[in-house]
Amino acid sequence: MTEPLFSIPLWADLLGVGLGGVQGAMFASGFQGQRRLDWLGVAIIGIMIGMGGGLIRDILLGQTPATLQSNWYLLTATGAALLGMLLAGLFNRLNTVIVVLDAVVIGMFGAFGTSKAIAFGIPPVPAVFIGVCAAVGGGVLRDMLMGLPTSIMHVGSLYAVAAGAGCAFIAVANALAMPITLAAVIGIVVTAVIRVLAVSFDVSLPEQRRLYRRKVAAETGAIAIVKPGVDL
Amino acid sequence: MTEPLFSIPLWADLLGVGLGGVQGAMFASGFQGQRRLDWLGVAIIGIMIGMGGGLIRDILLGQTPATLQSNWYLLTATGAALLGMLLAGLFNRLNTVIVVLDAVVIGMFGAFGTSKAIAFGIPPVPAVFIGVCAAVGGGVLRDMLMGLPTSIMHVGSLYAVAAGAGCAFIAVANALAMPITLAAVIGIVVTAVIRVLAVSFDVSLPEQRRLYRRKVAAETGAIAIVKPGVDL
Amino acid sequence: MTEPLFSIPLWADLLGVGLGGVQGAMFASGFQGQRRLDWLGVAIIGIMIGMGGGLIRDILLGQTPATLQSNWYLLTATGAALLGMLLAGLFNRLNTVIVVLDAVVIGMFGAFGTSKAIAFGIPPVPAVFIGVCAAVGGGVLRDMLMGLPTSIMHVGSLYAVAAGAGCAFIAVANALAMPITLAAVIGIVVTAVIRVLAVSFDVSLPEQRRLYRRKVAAETGAIAIVKPGVDL
Numbered sequence: 169m170t171e172p173l174f175s176i177p178l179w180a181d182l183l184g185v186g187l188g189g190v191q192g193a194m195f196a197s198g199f200q201g202q203r204r205l206d207w208l209g210v211a212i213i214g215i216m217i218g219m220g221g222g223l224i225r226d227i228l229l230g231q232t233p234a235t236l237q238s239n240w241y242l243l244t245a246t247g248a249a250l251l252g253m254l255l256a257g258l259f260n261r262l263n264t265v266i267v268v269l270d271a272v273v274i275g276m277f278g279a280f281g282t283s284k285a286i287a288f289g290i291p292p293v294p295a296v297f298i299g300v301c302a303a304v305g306g307g308v309l310r311d312m313l314m315g316l317p318t319s320i321m322h323v324g325s326l327y328a329v330a331a332g333a334g335c336a337f338i339a340v341a342n343a344l345a346m347p348i349t350l351a352a353v354i355g356i357v358v359t360a361v362i363r364v365l366a367v368s369f370d371v372s373l374p375e376q377r378r379l380y381r382r383k384v385a386a387e388t389g390a391i392a393i394v395k396p397g398v399d400l
Numbered sequence: 401m402t403e404p405l406f407s408i409p410l411w412a413d414l415l416g417v418g419l420g421g422v423q424g425a426m427f428a429s430g431f432q433g434q435r436r437l438d439w440l441g442v443a444i445i446g447i448m449i450g451m452g453g454g455l456i457r458d459i460l461l462g463q464t465p466a467t468l469q470s471n472w473y474l475l476t477a478t479g480a481a482l483l484g485m486l487l488a489g490l491f492n493r494l495n496t497v498i499v500v501l502d503a504v505v506i507g508m509f510g511a512f513g514t515s516k517a518i519a520f521g522i523p524p525v526p527a528v529f530i531g532v533c534a535a536v537g538g539g540v541l542r543d544m545l546m547g548l549p550t551s552i553m554h555v556g557s558l559y560a561v562a563a564g565a566g567c568a569f570i571a572v573a574n575a576l577a578m579p580i581t582l583a584a585v586i587g588i589v590v591t592a593v594i595r596v597l598a599v600s601f602d603v604s605l606p607e608q609r610r611l612y613r614r615k616v617a618a619e620t621g622a623i624a625i626v627k628p629g630v631d632l
Numbered sequence: 633m634t635e636p637l638f639s640i641p642l643w644a645d646l647l648g649v650g651l652g653g654v655q656g657a658m659f660a661s662g663f664q665g666q667r668r669l670d671w672l673g674v675a676i677i678g679i680m681i682g683m684g685g686g687l688i689r690d691i692l693l694g695q696t697p698a699t700l701q702s703n704w705y706l707l708t709a710t711g712a713a714l715l716g717m718l719l720a721g722l723f724n725r726l727n728t729v730i731v732v733l734d735a736v737v738i739g740m741f742g743a744f745g746t747s748k749a750i751a752f753g754i755p756p757v758p759a760v761f762i763g764v765c766a767a768v769g770g771g772v773l774r775d776m777l778m779g780l781p782t783s784i785m786h787v788g789s790l791y792a793v794a795a796g797a798g799c800a801f802i803a804v805a806n807a808l809a810m811p812i813t814l815a816a817v818i819g820i821v822v823t824a825v826i827r828v829l830a831v832s833f834d835v836s837l838p839e840q841r842r843l844y845r846r847k848v849a850a851e852t853g854a855i856a857i858v859k860p861g862v863d864l
Contacts, residue, residue, distance in 0.1 A: 208560060209553040223460070228687070230696030232462030236517075236526035243525060285700075293707060294700035308777070313540070313550045318777045321673040328672060440792060441785040455692070464694030468749075468758035475757060545772065545782045 175287070176280050178240070184276040185218040185241050186248040191269035192217025192310065193252025198266075199314070207253070213310050214249025215242070220306030221277030228298050229288055267367050268360075270307075274331050275359035278303035279352040282335040286348065292339040299335030303359070304328050326366035334359030407519070408512050410472070416508040417450040417473050418480040420538065423501035424449025425484025428546070430498075437546070439485070445542050446481025447474070452538030453509030460530050461520055499599050500592075502539075506563050507591035510535035511584040514567040518580065524571040531567030535591070536560050558598035566591030639751070640744050642704070648740040649682040649705050650712040652770065655733035656681025657716025660778070662730075669778070671717070677774050678713025679706070684770030685741030692762050693752055731831050732824075734771075738795050739823035742767035743816040746799040750812065756803040763799030767823070768792050790830035798823030 193214030196205055205213070219235050219242070226233040235241040255265075281302030285295035304320050304327060311318040320327045334355040341351035425446030428437050437445070451467050451474070458465040467473040487497075513534030517527035536552050536559060543550040552559045566587040573583035657678030660669055669677070683699050683706070690697040699705040719729075745766030749759035768784050768791060775782040784791045798819040805815035 205553055208558075212553065212560065226462075227459060227691060228697060228700060230462075230690075230694075233460060236460060236522055236530065239523045239525040241526070242529050290700060291703045293703040294705070297706050298700065312544055312776055313553050315549050317779050321669055321676065321777050326672075328676065437785055440790075444785065444792065458694075459691060462694075465692060468692060468754055468762065471755045471757040473758070474761050544776055545785050547781050 176234075176284065178238075180276075181222070181234070181280065182240055182244045184273065184280060185222070185235070186244045187218075187269055187276070188221065188273045188306065189214040189218030189245040189248025190252040190255065191266060191273050192306070193249040194256045194266050194269070196310070196314070197253055197256035205314070210253050211246065211249045213314070214252050215245045216309055216313070217273070217306045218245035218248055220309050221273075221281065221302040224305035225277075225281040225284060225298055225302040228301060229285060229290070231288070268364060271330070271360040271363035271367075272356070274303040274307075274327070274363060275334055275356035277306070278331040278335045278359055279338060279355040282338045282355070283348055283352050286339065286342050292343060296332060296335040296339050299338070300328055300331045303331035303335070326362070330359050330363035330366060333362055408466075408516065410470075412508075413454070413466070413512065414472055414476045416505065416512060417454070417467070418476045419450075419501055419508070420453065420505045421446040421450035421477040421480025422484040422487065423498060423505050424538070424542065425481040426488045426498050426501070428542070429485055429488035431546070442485050443478065443481045445546070446484050447477045448541055448545070449505070449538045450477035450480055452541055453505075453513065453534040456537035457509075457513040457516060457530055457534040460533060461517060461522070463520070500596060503562070503592040503595035503599075504588070506535040506539075506559070506595065507566055507588035509538070510563040510567045510591055511570060511587040514570045514587070515580055515584050518571065518574050524575060528564060528567040528571050531570070532560055532563045535563035535567070558594070562591045562595035562598060565594055640698075640748065642702075644740075645686070645698070645744065646704055646708045648737065648744060649686070649699070650708045651682075651733055651740070652685065652737045653678040653682035653709040653712025654716040654719065655730060655737055656770070656774065657713040658720045658730050658733070660774070661717055661720030663778070674717050675710065675713045677778070678716050679709045680773055680777070681737070681770045682709035682712055684773050685737075685745065685766040688769035689741075689745040689748060689762055689766040692765060693749060693754070695752070732828060735794070735824040735827035735831075736820070738767040738771075738791070738827065739798055739820035741770070742795040742799045742823055743802060743819040746802045746819070747812055747816050750803065750806050756807060760796060760799040760803050763802070764792055764795045767795035767799070790826070794823045794827035794830060797826055 191214075193210050195217075196210045196213035199205060222235040222241070223233050226235075278299040280299075282295050282299030285298040286292075290298065307327070308318050308320060310316075334357075337358050338348070338351045338355040341354070342348055423446075425442050427449075428442045428445035431437060454467040454473070455465050458467075510531040512531075514527050514531030517530040518524075522530065539559070540550050540552060542548075566589075569590050570580075570583045570587040573586070574580055657674050659681075660674045660677035663669060686699040686705070687697050690699070742763040744763075746759050746763030749762040750756075754762065771791070772782050772784060774780075798821075801822050802812075802815045802819040805818070806812055
């Protein structure tokens with residue numbers, strides 16, 4: 169394992185943690201009915217989104233989690249979660265803010281994950297994988313804790329794809345000797361833009377069953393009358 | 401990373417594992433309908449509650465899990481889970497026993513987690529965080545495996561707060577040079593007492609939405625007639 | 633910690649990853665309705681089943697995950713997941729293939745987990761535990777991500793028992809000085825055969841509540857008229 173060539177500056181790391189904390193708390197604050205959360209639950213989701221990506225990255229790298237080596241990370245995540253709750257109370261329609269924040273946060277966690285993996289001598293393919301896990305891991309854990317269907321698993325996401333594109337860019341750019349800091353910044357932009365565009369234009373991956381059924385219908389000569397909005 | 405100043409005595413560690421195993425199995429035995437478990441499922445929950453806290457603590461600390469370095473932990477957890485199943489069959493109304501056991505177990509896992517983190521040179525804030533994760537982690541995993549809403553996330557818990565109070569006491573007491581063993585014992589008592597009192601008097605954190613809605617109602621001049629038991 | 637005496641050959645490790653990837657993708661492809669997945673979701677489940685066992689094993693061992701030290705694992709898992717999707721489209725009734733593949737895969741992950749744990753000086757009882765976690769861990773994570781009831785927790789599984797029997801065989805055979813490679817091969821066969829037989833003959837562990845209720849019925853003198861197929 170090589171000596172790390174690159175370390176994430178503390179301010180950048182804390183910025184990611186803080187934005188994640190704000191986004192997580194704003195998201196969690198929006199739930200009502202069976203899934204509404206008390207203050208503590210909202211704060212836990214905020215802390216988890218803020219810190220989950222870094223924890224998953226370091227556990228996959230076999231490193232002692234960096235977010236637990238200093239008081240700053242938890243203080244930032246907690247403060248950010250409180251701020252997120254406050255903002256959720258001030259604004260009425262938060263969806264755009266939440267989506268954009270989320271896009272930036274998965275971009276940052278993906279870029280930090282891939283960069284750190286490369287710095288620790290991990291080959292490019294698993295380095296991208298670690299980046300994607302760092303980017304989407306906090307959201308997966310959030311969905312499990314809140315009893316929601318996990319967002320990356322369901323039709324209409326492009327969630328992991330956006331993270332993967334940014335992380336893959338970093339790995340390729342690093343192989344082509346682009347400075348890692350520049351590559352990481354571009355990687356964040358790539359992920360965030362894909363994610364925001366995917367949400368804006370409602371792009372989704374083809375659903376596995378749907379294509380299969382169409383093929384079956386074609387093979388069996390069945391006529392499938394497809395009305396817009398009707399789910400096959 | 402400093403040389404550990406403190407190691408959890410094996411008997412204390414095994415006591416926590418054993419009590420956790422009994423509590424987990426008693427809890428899991430109580431389910432019927434769609435969520436009832438077979439013997440193996442009950443044993444798995446017992447082992448998970450008994451050993452989960454220590455595993456999470458050591459993974460977050462970047463250490464090889466202590467519970468997997470000796471045969472004793474798993475033998476204790478398994479035996480305790482079988483005992484828990486037996487006890488669940490003998491008693492009719494177990495709720496009080498389960499609540500008290502649970503309070504003691506989260507106190508112990510929290511105290512062991514925070515103490516070990518401090519011994520490994522982790523700063524106080526993340527040391528408390530690791531303690532809370534160790535205390536509540538087994539229960540979170542249990543709820544996920546059993547398909548229950550995760551207890552720490554929902555209104556009316558004070559679960560993580562109780563663990564946090566005990567762990568924070570240990571971190572502060574350690575900073576003030578109190579011997580860590582004494583601090584850990586007091587920390588366990590603090591957590592257990594808060595948790596039992598919270599359940600007894602049905603104390604809960606204010607629910608996030610409810611407060612927000614009251615504020616909106618006040619601002620808009622709406623009159624909210626609140627009947628007892630009616631959920632806003 | 634002793635020097636590893638045994639390392640899993642890369643081809644064997646990749647075979648397990650590949651078979652897991654095929655099985656995971658075939659399984660995930662079979663879902664419709666609320667739980668149907670898009671292509672990405674199916675691929676994620678395939679990669680998770682293919683790589684999850686090794687990741688869990690290495691995290692529990694406190695080792696840097698072997699599956700992230702080389703490009704081959706992820707490439708194999710992804711290719712296998714794509715193959716699994718294709719196969720799921722070609723065949724109509726896949727259940728037998730999925731069950732047999734699954735039995736072999738849990739056998740392999742269990743055997744690799746226990747063998748590696750023994751090689752790292754872990755005592756026999758936790759070595760079996762690590763093997764079982766490696767064998768069933770991918771499936772648990774799959775069920776959580778897909779919002780399914782976790783298969784190892786529910787009546788009628790014998791899932792973890794099959795894995796445990798194979799892993800226990802390896803630990804005992806190793807203690808009796810059987811060469812670890814031979815022990816691992818027999819362990820895989822033991823697990824796979826138990827699992828396939830359990831599914832074929834619909835063997836299940838006695839359900840905890842059922843036995844308890846029968847005892848209560850016997851003690852209270854109540855007459856329980858049990859019709860076949862009626863669930864007590």
